[in-house]
Amino acid sequence: MRMPGAEDSYECTLSPELQRYAFEELNEDPNRREEDVQAVREWLQKHPHLNARTDRRTILRYLRGCKFSLEKTKAKLDMYYTCKGALPDMFKGRDPQDPHLRQIIKMGLMFPLPGYDPEGRMVIFGRLGAWDPSKVRPEDLFKAAGMLFDTIFLEDEQVTVKGLVQANDMTGLTFKHVAVLPFPLIKKVSTTWQEGYPFRPKGVHYINTPQAFDALFNLFKPLMREKMKKRVHVHGSNIEGMHKYVPKTMLPAEYGGTAGTIQEIADYWLSKMDSHRDWFLEDEKHCADETRRPGKPKTVSDLFGGIEGSFRKLDFD
Template identity: 55%
Template sequence: MVGEYVCTLSEELLQRAKEEINEVPERRADDIEHIRDWLKHQPHITARLDDWTILRFLRGCKFSLQRTKEKLDMFYTCKTLCPEWYKNRDPQDKKIRAILELGVILPLPGYETSGSRVVITRWGRFEPSKLSLNDLMKASLAVIEVWMDEDEQASVTAMVTVEDCQSLGFSHITALTPSFVKKASALLQEGYPMRPKGLHYINTPAAFDTVFNIFKSFMKEKMRKRVHIHGTDMESLYRHVPKSVLPVEYGGTNGTIEEITKYWIERLDARRDWLLEDEKYVVDESKRPGKAKTSAELFGLEGSFRKLNVD
């Protein structure tokens, strides 16, 4: 068997997987094999075929085989159509390293009370005049993918995001064009097996509404209902995300930003070969059965993204 999966979940988490995402342990291997066989018969997709990668997508799609196929196709399609985000993802590259050292995206140690992993983003730390938005996205996606590959619990219990808007200014707003936001939204919502359970905005600046309205226009209604805007009221955040999971800088007890940043740099360094090898897993649109997909079709500003799926 290709990259045979070994379960690390507790009995409690296995039960949650049954109840919340329709995972049946006795059928798991057959479901993985079904998807693997399907991938092998897609002439346009060069995909990772190991059990764990396929299982992550099955869990992200609540074991709907059809949705899993659609999401995997979208994932590898996006990698092909967004080379500026997926090529040369070397954590030791000077530009990528500079962004990683800023700690702009940090999955936090441990889990919040419902078992979800909390991820803090700090895009205000990034200076658009010095580093490109595409490099920021490239570094962020590298962190996300290494985290997802190493965190089995989150594949069942999902994630909660805390967006720290401290220092977001006019230069960030102008960099976050509608086309960039739409492309990123399509990629993350349609191409990744993450299941966001909450989106919390803190330290929101005066210009926040302008930026958020752009993002909101590309969110499905279900996701909009999971958005919480706390401003500078940290007590409001703590009602959703406990201090025990937050870093010291956010009034928590879960290590420091410096320590967590260092941890993720070390993890990406350890997975450098995996990240570089990942470039070969893409689609070849010239071999796709039927009509080839294009950036204009998937990311163009014409049309609507109301069909985006968010669990």
Template identity: 40%
Template sequence: MRYFSDILVVFEFGLRAVARYMIHKMANLRPLAKSLQEKCEKELNEQPERIVSDIKAIRDWLQKQPHLQSVKPSDQWLLSFLRGNKFSLERTKEKLDMSYTLRTLVPEIFKNRDPLDPKLNEVLRKGLFLPLKKCAKEDGCRPMFVRFNFRDGPLIPVEQLMKVAFMIVEIMIRDDDNFLICGEEVIVDLKNMGMAALSLWTPALAKKIVMSFEKALPVRMKNIHILNPPPGLETVLNLIKAFMSQKLKDRIFVYGQNLDSFHERFPQELLPEEYGGNNGTVQDLSDYWTGILEGNRDWFLAEEKAYSDESRRPEKPKTTTSLFGVDGSFRKLDFD
């Protein structure tokens, strides 16, 4: 009897694997590695047999929204939002709606995103936002290395920096299963960030950026590690934290000159070579991501046409004031 029981288990597992393959094939979805599929089912409430119907439910809902008629996302994009919201249809709808609403209400970050635009391309080539190629394990989260290097040349407006950051994040949402399913771990080096750069932050901008990450994108933030904090950072960090959820606040770690505690939390070998790791050089990573965004120019230009038309929203239209409680006219920060 045990022999036949084992055969049935293998047969059932084989059928499930075939079913998953057929579902992904039918919906034009990217298949997952076994470990990532298991994580999806265990942590994100994914039921492979329901994927097609869940995507259809979201697409049907989108088609009924008068203010979102320009939105025609791919099945893979909708699956990304479903996974990022643990397959809650209502939370997926809310986050999708907010995502396209911010394209309308925060144009300084979410509009005019041509990677060949000279100003954007300059930021891109500086290698300030660098997702690293290797994860700690097959089903590990994606490390993102951020370096605000303002030692050379004039300061870059925060809006320009964040525009490039969100462009990279959207490519990862679309293409990077580790980023989407396992989460993101961010390492921020502020060694070359002085008082002048810190003073560019305003409460209005901080709130827009935090809301974009937490309310509009299917991002699973695991930890944020801040290295080499400059004088004045605490003022900016407290400003940004004021708009964060408690869960995200608890995942921020700031380190002084001694990085031993950082390396206890994050393996040094996963860092770029310049930081004692073996996860590529900063220049190679910068060239790689410049090529990725430039290669997706047509996609970004097409996405410009997908946004919320607030004049057609069935309920009260959303505005900058209703969402952020600000009109964008906050002064820059004052430092003691």
């Protein structure tokens, strides 16, 4: 559905250097950019099952994530909106002012660090053991994470070009956390994020990895692309091992950095989500309607590989 005037609202915020990088690395030709955006927009509007955003900013984000391959861009957009329709637990009720979601976001389980790493990439810091699995559903954690990703894309154009790095402190992770993450849910999340979002992930770093980390990582590893498996770095218990990838100027005070406290950074990003509340509320309608898809509708089994029958309950002492 076209929003009046939305197609003309985009203004490039990239420096000349980043525009040159986008041209060389992502095949973004300024002379052809508008033609490519329009081609994707027209394709979206021709498909009755997709109530998609057609603004230039959104389409350009996907083109960059797919290195301006029109076919890959179309496939990723179709997957994103299809997943949105198939996974209401992750995509319905995404109101930043919902008290439960606010509580999760304020915990500072995941947040972008200020600035960029030496390669110009955003760093997303995770504290994946800092939540109580008896009080918070993992589905709500993933919903909050998706809201954070959308806020990042709305706020920071550089991340669409240079990509991002994850840095995770696994302190506090237990087998109780792993036990509430059934494989079907892991598969749904991994498929949505890898196949539906225009991420450009460049590396994943872990510190303070307890025994439960191996169990959790072994759930995700089979679902990771081969190139990502090669970009995983485990640094043991020494934060110093991460410093050459994540400068101290970016790290929270709790990790010897100078970027403010975890709470200050988490609150900053919550305020950013609040500023985009209207966008989130309006965004709920943008999803696929399988009853209108030409040909055979896609089912959960089609999307996620029949995972409902593959779940084996984890039982830990």
